[in-house]
Amino acid sequence: MPSPTSHTLLDSDASIARLPELFRDADPIAADTEFNRTNTYRPELCLVQLATDGELALVDMLAAIEPTPLLELLTQTPGVKLFHAASQDMEALQLNLGVLPNRVFDTQIAAGLLGYPAQIGYATLSAEILGVQLDKAATRTDWSRRPLSASQLHYAAEDVTHLFALYADLRDRLVAAGRYAWAEEDSARLLNPARYQADPENAWQRLGGVAYLPVDVQARARALAAWRERRAMRINRPRQWVLQDKALMNIAHADPADTAMLTATEGLPPAIARRQGERIIAVLRDANAGAGRQDLEQRCRPATPDRAAVKRLAQLVTETATALDVAPELLATRREITGLLRGDLDQRVMSGWRRDVLGETLLAAL
Numbered sequence: 116m117p118s119p120t121s122h123t124l125l126d127s128d129a130s131i132a133r134l135p136e137l138f139r140d141a142d143p144i145a146a147d148t149e150f151n152r153t154n155t156y157r158p159e160l161c162l163v164q165l166a167t168d169g170e171l172a173l174v175d176m177l178a179a180i181e182p183t184p185l186l187e188l189l190t191q192t193p194g195v196k197l198f199h200a201a202s203q204d205m206e207a208l209q210l211n212l213g214v215l216p217n218r219v220f221d222t223q224i225a226a227g228l229l230g231y232p233a234q235i236g237y238a239t240l241s242a243e244i245l246g247v248q249l250d251k252a253a254t255r256t257d258w259s260r261r262p263l264s265a266s267q268l269h270y271a272a273e274d275v276t277h278l279f280a281l282y283a284d285l286r287d288r289l290v291a292a293g294r295y296a297w298a299e300e301d302s303a304r305l306l307n308p309a310r311y312q313a314d315p316e317n318a319w320q321r322l323g324g325v326a327y328l329p330v331d332v333q334a335r336a337r338a339l340a341a342w343r344e345r346r347a348m349r350i351n352r353p354r355q356w357v358l359q360d361k362a363l364m365n366i367a368h369a370d371p372a373d374t375a376m377l378t379a380t381e382g383l384p385p386a387i388a389r390r391q392g393e394r395i396i397a398v399l400r401d402a403n404a405g406a407g408r409q410d411l412e413q414r415c416r417p418a419t420p421d422r423a424a425v426k427r428l429a430q431l432v433t434e435t436a437t438a439l440d441v442a443p444e445l446l447a448t449r450r451e452i453t454g455l456l457r458g459d460l461d462q463r464v465m466s467g468w469r470r471d472v473l474g475e476t477l478l479a480a481l
Contacts, residue, residue, distance in 0.1 A: 123171070124268065126178035134165070134172060134184040135192065141167035142194030143220065145278035148204045149258040149271055150211075156347045156354065158203070160211035161258035166275040167194075173271055177259060182212060189216045197278045199223050199237040201302070206311040215306050222278060225285040225298040230440040241277050244284050249273055297468045318344035322360060328367075331403070336367035338402035339395070346391075358387065358395075370399060421456060428452045428477055435473045446473050455481060 125131045149162040163174040196216040198204050200223040227233045238249040289295040319325050319340040347354040362382040371377040374392035436443040447464040454462050465474045
């Protein structure tokens with residue numbers, strides 16, 4: 116499919132009204148988003164790029180527009196929507212527009228199933244497969260500034276114009292390898308809205324090693340993580356601005372009894388101690404009071420997992436990945452392996468194509 120050679124910035128109701136008509140019969144539709152989240156908790160959707168044979172539209176999401184035609188295009192047109200590394204795009208769409216596309220195909224996922232690095236970037240993949248060198252000048256641009264420059268618009272357009280050729284190449288190779296259905300299955304996983312809804316009670320999972328801490332330290336770390344998540348959501352600021360991971364863990368270990376002791380905690384900025392100190396102490400007090408402690412104790416596991424068992428299952432993952440010529444983490448992560456050893460079978464590796472190529476083998480080896 117030839118790539119469109121020009122682009123149009125759509126920044127009014129009249130200009131986006133024809134989107135569904137222009138793209139109604141297109142299959143596939145190349146898509147991308149540009150957003151900012153440097154200073155916010157939620158991504159600020161700034162631009163949506165759409166392309167098909169002969170059409171390329173850049174939708175200005177910061178303009179005073181009624182987004183219904185865009186929503187219709189994303190959710191009702193039958194063509195598959197091509198993205199690269201789509202997870203953050205899906206999050207931006209879900210949290211800003213309240214919708215996800217009806218069909219999506221992720222070229223990063225597809226490339227990983229063909230032996231490329233699991234997190235390969237769009238520019239690298241375009242260079243390796245198509246021999247195209249993309250302009251990276253606007254990689255870290257501020258997409259919220261208006262007007263957008265010619266170089267920004269060019270960069271945004273390039274993010275979709277090469278997706279067609281990448282898709283065609285990857286699709287043919289996946290079909291030949293019998294893995295196209297794998298890519299479809301993994302891409303479809305991205306269309307679960309629950310993936311993009313933060314649960315403060317599970318925010319502690321972002322902190323490495325919490326599950327192996329002593330129960331009292333773990334209770335405080337979990338409580339602090341939940342408080343931080345709620346505050347970050349409420350003020351729409353990055354969670355690390357509210358309280359950095361290192362400071363959070365230091366507080367959980369130190370268990371300061373008052374704001375004076377809290378102020379002395381390593382890594383805690385004085386301003387945070389001054390403004391949020393009383394609330395942090397209250398969070399610690401509640402955690403230490405034992406709310407939910409009995410349930411936590413029941414769910415805690417030994418601090419040291421069975422390393423021999425983990426190593427044995429990890430070796431099976433590596434051997435299977437080598438035979439398939441894919442990165443091991445595409446099959447099962449260390450966290451999934453330890454989850455299986457704890458009896459939690461609700462793991463990615465135990466569903467779909469992964470269960471067929473590896474999951475049953477891991478089950479037999481437990």
